[in-house]
Amino acid sequence: MEYKTPVDAYTGTIREVTIGKGKKAVKIGGDNKLPLHFFDEGSYPNPIKFALQILDMEPKDWPEHLAGPFRDVMSDPVKWAKKCEGFGVDAIALYLISTDPMEKDTSAEEAASLVKRMVSELNVPLIVYGSGDEKKDSEVLTKVAEVCDGSNLLIGPVQKENYQIIGKAILDHGHTAIAQTPLDINLLKELNVKLCKFMPAERIVIDPLSSPLGYGMEYSFSLMERVKQIGVITEDSMTQMPIIANLGDECWKTKQAKESKEQGLLWEGITALSLILAGANILVLRHPETLKLVKETIRPVR
Amino acid sequence: MIIIGENIHVIANEVSTAVRERNAKTIHDLAKAQTEAGADYIDLNVGPMKQDTEGTMKWLVDTVQEVTDLPLTIDTMNPVAMEAGLKFCKKRPLLNSASGKQLSKEQMLPLAAKYKCDVVVSVMTDKGMPPDVDSKIESILDTAAYANELGIPDEDIWIDPIILPVSTAGEGQRFAVICLDFIQILQDVLPGVKSTVGLSNISNGVPAPLRPMLNRTYLMMLNRSGLYSAIADPLDVEFMKLVKGEMPEIVDLIYRTMDGEKIALSSLSEKEVEYVKTTKVLMGETLYSDAWLES
Numbered sequence: 001m002e003y004k005t006p007v008d009a010y011t012g013t014i015r016e017v018t019i020g021k022g023k024k025a026v027k028i029g030g031d032n033k034l035p036l037h038f039f040d041e042g043s044y045p046n047p048i049k050f051a052l053q054i055l056d057m058e059p060k061d062w063p064e065h066l067a068g069p070f071r072d073v074m075s076d077p078v079k080w081a082k083k084c085e086g087f088g089v090d091a092i093a094l095y096l097i098s099t100d101p102m103e104k105d106t107s108a109e110e111a112a113s114l115v116k117r118m119v120s121e122l123n124v125p126l127i128v129y130g131s132g133d134e135k136k137d138s139e140v141l142t143k144v145a146e147v148c149d150g151s152n153l154l155i156g157p158v159q160k161e162n163y164q165i166i167g168k169a170i171l172d173h174g175h176t177a178i179a180q181t182p183l184d185i186n187l188l189k190e191l192n193v194k195l196c197k198f199m200p201a202e203r204i205v206i207d208p209l210s211s212p213l214g215y216g217m218e219y220s221f222s223l224m225e226r227v228k229q230i231g232v233i234t235e236d237s238m239t240q241m242p243i244i245a246n247l248g249d250e251c252w253k254t255k256q257a258k259e260s261k262e263q264g265l266l267w268e269g270i271t272a273l274s275l276i277l278a279g280a281n282i283l284v285l286r287h288p289e290t291l292k293l294v295k296e297t298i299r300p301v302r
Numbered sequence: 303m304i305i306i307g308e309n310i311h312v313i314a315n316e317v318s319t320a321v322r323e324r325n326a327k328t329i330h331d332l333a334k335a336q337t338e339a340g341a342d343y344i345d346l347n348v349g350p351m352k353q354d355t356e357g358t359m360k361w362l363v364d365t366v367q368e369v370t371d372l373p374l375t376i377d378t379m380n381p382v383a384m385e386a387g388l389k390f391c392k393k394r395p396l397l398n399s400a401s402g403k404q405l406s407k408e409q410m411l412p413l414a415a416k417y418k419c420d421v422v423v424s425v426m427t428d429k430g431m432p433p434d435v436d437s438k439i440e441s442i443l444d445t446a447a448y449a450n451e452l453g454i455p456d457e458d459i460w461i462d463p464i465i466l467p468v469s470t471a472g473e474g475q476r477f478a479v480i481c482l483d484f485i486q487i488l489q490d491v492l493p494g495v496k497s498t499v500g501l502s503n504i505s506n507g508v509p510a511p512l513r514p515m516l517n518r519t520y521l522m523m524l525n526r527s528g529l530y531s532a533i534a535d536p537l538d539v540e541f542m543k544l545v546k547g548e549m550p551e552i553v554d555l556i557y558r559t560m561d562g563e564k565i566a567l568s569s570l571s572e573k574e575v576e577y578v579k580t581t582k583v584l585m586g587e588t589l590y591s592d593a594w595l596e597s
């Protein structure tokens with residue numbers, strides 16, 4: 001009997017989401033089969049994208065093997081971002097951590113003016129993350145949305161507690177939202193349902209939280225995998241948004257990554273590759289050498 | 303469908319206060335309301351009841367029996383409280399509950415034999431909750447055989463597959479389907495045996511105003527699978543209308559949804575749409591979220 005390779009075909013398609021504007025724009029998502037299932041029918045119109053993370057203030061606790069490549073530019077986030085462009089990123093992810101009331105409590109106006117300056121200097125799209133403080137983010141991220149009107153930033157985290165106010169600003173000023181929920185598929189869907197009541201689903205990217213290797217990565221993996229399966233196989237419209245794996249931050253908090261450079265690169269790299277397998281469409285990394293390593297590893301299949 | 307009224311439950315503050323202070327009026331009101339609503343049994347969930355066990359139990363059973371002729375369900379994990387309760391029941395009570403746990407087999411099942419009453423037997427074992435249909439079957443075969451040896455016939459055993467909240471991320475919907483399948487094949491496995499569920503647990507963790515919709519729909523689905531009884535809230539008027547067969551068009555809609563019929567939602571009323579959406583969630587067809595009625 002002749003062997004025939006089984007080929008699956010699915011009916012659901014992940015939405016294609018554009019971030020950035022004009023020549024700077026990149027697209028993510030659009031896949032209509034499971035991640036890295038090259039043997040099945042369907043396509044991946046947009047290869048996986050990578051961003052490097054930068055902060056709006058000089059980090060205090062980065063080990064030298066992480067801070068090294070950026071030591072000369074860390075005091076100026078715009079220079080830092082420009083340097084990252086040189087490493088071949090698809091986007092820059094700026095974290096406004098100094099706005100955190102527990103940090104410097106930087107004002108919304110100041111944060112927004114930094115974002116604006118960065119948008120005009122950069123040749124790649126910008127992802128903007130607030131500090132995660134629900135209240136402060138409502139001020140900061142709405143201000144950022146307003147000041148950068150029309151530049152289609154990818155802005156988050158939009159959470160259950162502040163989705164109405166931040167979501168509305170994102171919608172009104174022509175940006176895209178990162179809907180973030182804490183590792184729970186039911187909550188993830190609920191937030192998407194609520195956002196979609198007033199904004200188009202094509203303006204939403206899912207951040208399910210990305211736990212690093214050894215610290216719960218399996219949860220993030222299973223969750224992303226399930227979100228993709230439900231979107232592609234059972235066609236649940238509320239899980240058909242592309243996924244952002246925001247992992248650099250979490251990986252470099254681990255003791256293992258801080259211990260040595262080799263270990264750190266592998267910690268971040270393995271986490272990244274795993275989450276690509278699970279279905280991430282865009283990844284935020286921290287170390288430029290991890291970026292190189294991961295890109296090289298997936299080049300044959302990208 | 304036999305409905306066991308769940309409202310006399312010590313987790314409710316007013317009930318625990320009433321029991322402690324021997325306030326008969328609160329208990330009378332709850333017993334009467336459930337009786338009038340059409341319940342078939344009144345469940346007395348007294349918790350562990352560590353102090354003055356026999357005195358309290360006697361008072362509670364007597365108090366309830368002053369205002370209702372319905373049989374009672376004695377619901378406690380404490381074998382002393384259980385026996386005290388069973389002893390004072392005028393009508394043949396239901397022991398709630400025994401399980402496949404060794405201690406329960408040794409302490410609870412002999413009480414059911416002694417008082418010749420009906421007994422709820424859950425699938426729980428010392429290893430925990432059997433996760434799938436096969437292991438649930440294995441558990442109840444074992445416990446039922448043990449009960450038979452004590453002289454309890456299959457007809458007196460009410461099997462409880464243990465319902466878990468549908469909202470539990472990842473697993474809840476799968477378990478909802480497993481319980482439907484389990485009830486479906488139960489009569490083939492143990493002909494003559496009865497069944498019951500703690501229905502409200504399906505909607506545990508769900509925002510309160512949305513809970514009845516899940517409870518109502520799931521009961522109708524379980525009913526189709528052949529469920530014999532449920533511990534539930536008879537004070538939910540729409541729920542009791544469904545139970546009494548007064549809403550056949552809704553039941554039909556639930557069945558058609560279960561059968562995978564493509565139903566045009568635009569042709570339905572708002573309430574009908576909600577039943578269709580809820581059925582799909584409980585079948586595991588659409589991913590659960592608290593906003594399941596809104597999408």
